[in-house]
Structure formats: structure tokens, C-alpha cells
Amino acid sequence: MSSDAVDEIVDQWARERPGMPVDSIGVVARILRIAKLLTDERRRVLAELGIDNAILDLLATLRRAGSPYRLSPAEIAENCLVSGGAITQRVTRAEESGLVRSQRSASGKRTVTVELTPRGHEVIERNIEVLIGRERQLLAGMPVDDQRQLEGLLRDLLAQMSRD
Numbered sequence: 599m600s601s602d603a604v605d606e607i608v609d610q611w612a613r614e615r616p617g618m619p620v621d622s623i624g625v626v627a628r629i630l631r632i633a634k635l636l637t638d639e640r641r642r643v644l645a646e647l648g649i650d651n652a653i654l655d656l657l658a659t660l661r662r663a664g665s666p667y668r669l670s671p672a673e674i675a676e677n678c679l680v681s682g683g684a685i686t687q688r689v690t691r692a693e694e695s696g697l698v699r700s701q702r703s704a705s706g707k708r709t710v711t712v713e714l715t716p717r718g719h720e721v722i723e724r725n726i727e728v729l730i731g732r733e734r735q736l737l738a739g740m741p742v743d744d745q746r747q748l749e750g751l752l753r754d755l756l757a758q759m760s761r762d
Contacts (some may be wrong), residue, residue, distance in 0.1 A: 604628050636736070643732050648724050650672060656688045657722040660714045667714035673691070674712060697721055 604627045611620045644651055659677045660667045669677075691700040697718035700710050703739050714722070737745055742759045 604631070636733075639732065639736065640729070642731055644725075647728060649721065649725055650687050652684075653692055653695075653697065654722070654725060656685070656692055656712075656720055657714065658726060660698065660712065661719065661722045661726070667719065668711045670709060670711055692718065 604624055608620050608623045608628060611618065626705065640651065644654060655678050656674065659674055662677075663669050663673075671682060671689065674689075675682050678685065678688075682716045689698060689700060693700060696715055698712050699715055700712050702710060711726060740748075
């Protein structure tokens with residue numbers, strides 16, 4: 599197995615602070631570096647597509663909800679892991695672009711739902727294919743069995759960290 603820049607960081611800390619546990623650095627630093635590379639690539643692809651990540655996240659959340667592609671702002675916030683205020687801003691911007699519409703619920707209560715418009719549906723269908731295709735290309739150098747193993751390990755790590 600070849601070494602990388604993270605191994606050098608671990609070695610440097612081990613040399614400079616003997617006795618300090620440095621075993622977490624190898625995992626955490628690589629996850630952070632991979633996250634940065636993925637974020638940068640996603641931003642680049644979305645810029646080419648003319649859509650930002652926040653709007654894509656909103657449209658994708660509504661699309662994944664299934665027909666009629668409608669959720670409450672609270673449900674969207676829960677799925678997107680952002681605040682209600684952030685969802686309000688996203689919905690306002692997406693409404694101005696004709697991608698979603700907000701409506702009062704038919705029950706007559708003060709509840710609001712957000713729904714994909716036909717244009718929003720077309721935008722997410724086209725863009726999500728391009729984005730997922732690029733993400734698949736990024737992983738193509740890793741054997742499928744290794745991808746599945748990594749997926750399981752990351753799922754376990756995320757679950758454990760989410761409980762803490």
C-alpha cells in the first residue's frame with residue numbers, strides 16, 4: 599500500500615508529539631479531503647448546469663418524495679438537514695424561477711406545502727442524471743465490491759456519530 603500526504607501528517611504528529619494518539623487522523627483527514635474534492639467537483643458540475651446546490655437539494659428532495667412531489671417546509675428542512683429559515687430562502691428563490699410553488703393546504707389550516715412545478719420536475723430530471731453520472735465516474739476506479747464495503751463502513755460511522 600502506498601503512502602500519501604495524510605500518512606506524512608500522521609508521521610509528523612507522531613514525531614512531534616510522541617505518545618499522543620494519532621490513529622484518528624488517518625480516517626478523519628482523508629474523509630475531510632475527499633469531502634472537499636467531492637464538494638468542489640459538485641460545485642463545478644452544478645455551475646456548468648446553471649443550478650446551485652441549495653436549489654438542487656430542494657428539487658431533489660421534492661422529487662424523491664414521489665408524486666405529487668409535495669412536502670411541507672418542515673419535512674423539506676428535515677430531509678435537507680437545514681433550518682426552516684434556509685428552506686424559506688430556497689423556496690422563495692425556486693418560486694421566483696418557476697421551479698416550485700407554495701400553496702396553502704386544502705384542509706383550510708394555516709399549513710403550507712411546496713410542490714414541484716412541471717418546469718422544476720424537468721430541471722431536476724435533467725440535472726440529477728448529469729450529477730449522478732459524474733459521481734459514478736469519480737468512483738469508477740474503485741472496484742464495486744470495495745465501493746459496497748466502503749458504503750457499509752461509512753453508514754456505520756455516520757450512524758455511530760449521529761447517536762453521539
